[in-house]
Amino acid sequence: MKNLELAKIFNEIADILEIQDIQWKPQAYRKAASSIASLSIDIEKIYKKSGLKGLDSIPGVGKHLALKIEEYLKTGKIKAYKQLKKKVPIDLAELTHIEFLGPKKAKRLYKELKIKNIKDLEKAAKAGKIAKLSGFGEKSQQDILEGLGMYKLGKKRALLNIALPIAKEIIQSLNKLKEVKSAEYVGSLRRMKETVRDIDILVISNKPKKVIQTFTSLDNVKKVLAKGPTKASVVLKNNMHSDLRVLKPEEKGAGLLYFIGSKEHNIALRKIAIEKGYKLSEYGLFSRNTGKRIPGTSEKDIYKALSLKYIPPELRENQGEIEAAKKGKIPTLISIKDIKGDFHVHSKWSDGSDSIKDLATTAKKLGYQYLCISDHSKSEKIANGLSESNLLKQIKLIKKLNKNFRGFKLLAGSEVDILADGSLDYPEKILKQLDIVIGSIHSRFKSSKQEMTKRICTALENKHLNILGHPTGRLINQRKPYNLDLDQVFKVALENKKHLELNAFPNRLDLSDTNLKEAIELGLKISIGTDAHSKDQMNYMKFGVATARRGWCQKNHILNTFTLKQLPKYFKKL
Ligand SMILES: [Zn+2]
Ligand SMILES: [Zn+2]
Structure with missing residues (x-):
C-alpha cells in the first residue's frame, strides 16, 4: 500500500509551503494527507479501478492533488515535491514531529542556527544555543530536549494503525501458500499493546523452506537480515523489523503461547x-x-x-x-461485535473531512444504532470550531436527518473546550440543547498539577458535561500526559456521575489500559470514541476495543455497548 507514503509526502509539502508563508494550500494538502492515511483500501486499487476520477472522489483530494497522486503511482516521484525540497533543504517531516516545533519555528532554527535535521537540533539544544534565540529561551530548549527523547522512543516503537495493516498484509501473502497450514501475527502486536517494536509472525507448516523463501522475497521487504531453515528476519520498507518463525503442526499451541508472550x-x-x-x-x-x-x-x-x-x-x-x-475467573472481555455506536466524531462543520450524512451512512454500515456528532467548540480556531449560531444550525440539521432514519439516531453533541478556569466554551443556553457534551482540554498543557486537576474537576462538576474527552491528553511517542492527579479526577467523576472517554485514535488511546482497569474497578463507565476526522477513521474503534480489553473491560463497563433504548440511563438528556 502506498497510502502512508503519499500521506507523508503531502504532509511534508504542506510544511514546506507553510514555511514559505503560502496561504490555504498547506491546509488542502494536510486534509488530503489525513484522508489518504485513513483510507481502508489501497489507493493504487482505487486508481486502477476508476482512474483519476476515483482519486478525485477521495474526500479532500480534488483534481489538482489527484494528478499528483497519479504521478506518484506511475513514476514513484512527485516533481513539484522534489523542487520544493531543493528550495527548503530542511528535513521538516522529522523536525516537526517534535511536539514543540511547527514549520515556522523550524524555519527560524534553520535561518539562525543552520539546523536542517534532528541531529543538528539535538546538537544545538545540548550546546544551549536554542535557549539564546529570542522567542525561544531556556524553557523552549527544555521542551525540545524532552521532545527529542519522545521522538527517539517513537523511532523504535510503531503505533498500532501502522503495524497492524502491514502484519495483515504479510499474513495474507503467506496464507496463500498451500504449504502453510496457518499464519498468524504474534508478539506484542497480537496482545495489541499500544506500540510495537517489530512484527512477529508464526507460521505452521511441514515445509518451512518454501515459507521462508516467500517471506524473504515479499514486496515489502527492504533487506534480509537472517535466513535459516525455520526462521528469518527482515527489514521492511518502513524500516520496521519483521521476524518469522516456522513450527510443526503439533507445536502450534506452545508456539503461539511462546511467541505471543509476554x-x-x-x-x-x-x-x-x-x-x-x-x-x-x-x-x-x-x-x-x-x-x-x-x-x-x-x-x-x-x-x-x-x-x-x-x-x-x-x-x-x-x-x-x-x-x-x-480460579476460573477470567472476565468475558468486550468485543468489537458488542459496539453499538460511536460517541466522538468530527464532521466537515469543524475540522473533519466528511459530511454528517456520510458519517451516518458509515455508522449504519457498521451496524451502529447511534452516532454522536461532536465537532469542536468556538475557541478552537485552528480546528475551525463552531460558532454558537453554527452549532444551533447543526443541531437543527441533525434533527431533520433523524426523521429519515429507522433504528438509527444521530446524537447532537459537541467536543467543548474546557477553558483555563474549568468553565465550558459555550453558554448554558447552548449546552442545554445538546444531547451529549464531551469536555476536552486543548490548551495550556503545561499547567501545574494542582491547576490542571482543579480545571478538570471544575468541568466535571458542571452539570452539562457528560464525558471527559481524552482524559490525560497524552500523544503516544509525542506528548506526555498532563501533570494531573488522576485519582482525584476519577473520584470527582464518580461523585458527579460523569463518564470517562477511551479515545480510540491510535496515537491517543487515552485512557490507557492500566488507567482503564483502575477506573472500572471504581465503578466508572467508559465511552469509546474514535475521534474520527473522516468516515474511514471510524474504523479506529478496533483499537479502542483492543485497549479496553487490555484494561480488563467487559461489555457492561462500556457505554457504547448499550442499545439506544438503554442510553437514557446514562445520559439524562436522551
Ligand atoms: Zn480533542
Ligand atoms: Zn475530537
Missing part, C-alpha cells in the same frame, strides 16, 4: 508447568520424567493441562490474569 506471562506459565512435573517450551508441553509430549496442540489444551482457564492474548502481561485463570 515474557513475564510465559515465565509464570513455565513455573506452573514445573510444579506439575512438566516442561514447557516453544515446542510443546512435555513430561519431565518421560520426555513425552502431553497430548493437545492448541493454546487452550496447554492452559487446561496447567489447570488454567484460557487467557486472551490482551491479558497476558502477568498482571493478575494467572491468578484469575486459576
Whole structure:
C-alpha cells in the first residue's frame, strides 16, 4: 500500500509551503494527507479501478492533488515535491514531529542556527544555543530536549494503525501458500499493546523452506537480515523489523503461547508447568520424567493441562490474569461485535473531512444504532470550531436527518473546550440543547498539577458535561500526559456521575489500559470514541476495543455497548 507514503509526502509539502508563508494550500494538502492515511483500501486499487476520477472522489483530494497522486503511482516521484525540497533543504517531516516545533519555528532554527535535521537540533539544544534565540529561551530548549527523547522512543516503537495493516498484509501473502497450514501475527502486536517494536509472525507448516523463501522475497521487504531453515528476519520498507518463525503442526499451541508472550506471562506459565512435573517450551508441553509430549496442540489444551482457564492474548502481561485463570475467573472481555455506536466524531462543520450524512451512512454500515456528532467548540480556531449560531444550525440539521432514519439516531453533541478556569466554551443556553457534551482540554498543557486537576474537576462538576474527552491528553511517542492527579479526577467523576472517554485514535488511546482497569474497578463507565476526522477513521474503534480489553473491560463497563433504548440511563438528556 502506498497510502502512508503519499500521506507523508503531502504532509511534508504542506510544511514546506507553510514555511514559505503560502496561504490555504498547506491546509488542502494536510486534509488530503489525513484522508489518504485513513483510507481502508489501497489507493493504487482505487486508481486502477476508476482512474483519476476515483482519486478525485477521495474526500479532500480534488483534481489538482489527484494528478499528483497519479504521478506518484506511475513514476514513484512527485516533481513539484522534489523542487520544493531543493528550495527548503530542511528535513521538516522529522523536525516537526517534535511536539514543540511547527514549520515556522523550524524555519527560524534553520535561518539562525543552520539546523536542517534532528541531529543538528539535538546538537544545538545540548550546546544551549536554542535557549539564546529570542522567542525561544531556556524553557523552549527544555521542551525540545524532552521532545527529542519522545521522538527517539517513537523511532523504535510503531503505533498500532501502522503495524497492524502491514502484519495483515504479510499474513495474507503467506496464507496463500498451500504449504502453510496457518499464519498468524504474534508478539506484542497480537496482545495489541499500544506500540510495537517489530512484527512477529508464526507460521505452521511441514515445509518451512518454501515459507521462508516467500517471506524473504515479499514486496515489502527492504533487506534480509537472517535466513535459516525455520526462521528469518527482515527489514521492511518502513524500516520496521519483521521476524518469522516456522513450527510443526503439533507445536502450534506452545508456539503461539511462546511467541505471543509476554515474557513475564510465559515465565509464570513455565513455573506452573514445573510444579506439575512438566516442561514447557516453544515446542510443546512435555513430561519431565518421560520426555513425552502431553497430548493437545492448541493454546487452550496447554492452559487446561496447567489447570488454567484460557487467557486472551490482551491479558497476558502477568498482571493478575494467572491468578484469575486459576480460579476460573477470567472476565468475558468486550468485543468489537458488542459496539453499538460511536460517541466522538468530527464532521466537515469543524475540522473533519466528511459530511454528517456520510458519517451516518458509515455508522449504519457498521451496524451502529447511534452516532454522536461532536465537532469542536468556538475557541478552537485552528480546528475551525463552531460558532454558537453554527452549532444551533447543526443541531437543527441533525434533527431533520433523524426523521429519515429507522433504528438509527444521530446524537447532537459537541467536543467543548474546557477553558483555563474549568468553565465550558459555550453558554448554558447552548449546552442545554445538546444531547451529549464531551469536555476536552486543548490548551495550556503545561499547567501545574494542582491547576490542571482543579480545571478538570471544575468541568466535571458542571452539570452539562457528560464525558471527559481524552482524559490525560497524552500523544503516544509525542506528548506526555498532563501533570494531573488522576485519582482525584476519577473520584470527582464518580461523585458527579460523569463518564470517562477511551479515545480510540491510535496515537491517543487515552485512557490507557492500566488507567482503564483502575477506573472500572471504581465503578466508572467508559465511552469509546474514535475521534474520527473522516468516515474511514471510524474504523479506529478496533483499537479502542483492543485497549479496553487490555484494561480488563467487559461489555457492561462500556457505554457504547448499550442499545439506544438503554442510553437514557446514562445520559439524562436522551
Ligand atoms: Zn480533542
Ligand atoms: Zn475530537
